[in-house]
Amino acid sequence: NAGVMQNPRHLVRRRGQEARLRCSPMKGHSHVYWYRQLPEEGLKFMVYLQKENIIDESGMPKERFSAEFPKEGPSILRIQQVVRGDSAAYFCASSPPRGTSGKDTQYFGPGTRLTVL
Amino acid sequence: AQSVTQPDIHITVSEGASLELRCNYSYGATPYLFWYVQSPGQGLQLLLKYFSGDTLVQGIKGFEAEFKRSQSSFNLRKPSVHWSDAAEYFCAVAPNRDDKIIFGKGTRLHILP
Numbered sequence: 001n002a003g004v005m006q007n008p009r010h011l012v013r014r015r016g017q018e019a020r021l022r023c024s025p026m027k028g029h030s031h032v033y034w035y036r037q038l039p040e041e042g043l044k045f046m047v048y049l050q051k052e053n054i055i056d057e058s059g060m061p062k063e064r065f066s067a068e069f070p071k072e073g074p075s076i077l078r079i080q081q082v083v084r085g086d087s088a089a090y091f092c093a094s095s096p097p098r099g100t101s102g103k104d105t106q107y108f109g110p111g112t113r114l115t116v117l
Numbered sequence: 118a119q120s121v122t123q124p125d126i127h128i129t130v131s132e133g134a135s136l137e138l139r140c141n142y143s144y145g146a147t148p149y150l151f152w153y154v155q156s157p158g159q160g161l162q163l164l165l166k167y168f169s170g171d172t173l174v175q176g177i178k179g180f181e182a183e184f185k186r187s188q189s190s191f192n193l194r195k196p197s198v199h200w201s202d203a204a205e206y207f208c209a210v211a212p213n214r215d216d217k218i219i220f221g222k223g224t225r226l227h228i229l230p
C-alpha cells in the first residue's frame with residue numbers, strides 16, 4: 001500500500017504566478033488535510049476535506065488560497081498570485097473513513113517545498 | 118484555544134545517553150496526543166499516540182511517552198539514543214479523533230558521537 005503521495009516535491013514560482021500542489025491519499029483514505037510549515041516553525045493546519053466537501057477551512061488564508069478534493073483524482077491546493085511569504089513546505093495528510101481501522105491517525109506525505117522568487 | 122508548547126528549541130545529547138523531550142499542552146479535556154519525527158527535507162513520521170488507557174505509551178524506534186494529566190504534559194523519552202535519531206521532533210494535539218492536528222514548534226535533536 002503506497003503512502004501519501006505529493007507532487008511536485010519542489011516547485012519554484014515567480015511572484016504573481018499560480019501554484020498547484022497535488023496530494024494523492026493512501027488507498028482507501030477519504031479524509032485529506034493540508035498543513036503549511038514555514039521556516040523554523042511547526043506545521044499549521046490549513047484545511048480538512050472529504051471527497052467533494054470542505055469540512056474545515058479555518059486555517060486557510062482568506063484570499064488567493066483554495067483547496068478541493070474531487071470525487072476522482074487527487075486533492076489540489078491552489079495558490080493564486082503567489083507572493084514571497086507563500087514560500088514554505090506544504091504537507092498533506094490522509095486518514096481513513098470513520099469506523100475503519102486506523103481512523104485516528106493522519107499519515108503524512110513527503111511535502112511540496114514551494115519557493116517564490 | 119488548544120496549544121502545544123515545546124520549551125526546548127534545540128537539545129544535544131551524546132550517543133548512548135538517555136533522552137527526554139518536553140511537551141505541554143493546553144486543552145480543557147483530555148486531548149489526543151501525538152509525537153511525530155521529521156528528518157531534514159522529509160515528511161513526518163508518527164512515533165506514537167495517546168488516546169486513552171495506559172498513560173505510558175510505547176512507540177516505534179524505542180521511544181515512549183508518558184501522559185500526565187496533572188501536569189498537562191506528554192514528554193517523549195528514549196533510554197539510549199542513536200546517531201540516526203538526530204531529527205526534529207514535534208509534539209501535537211487534536212481535540213477529536215478526526216480533527217485537525219495542532220503542532221508545537223518542534224525540538225531539534227543533535228547527537229554527539
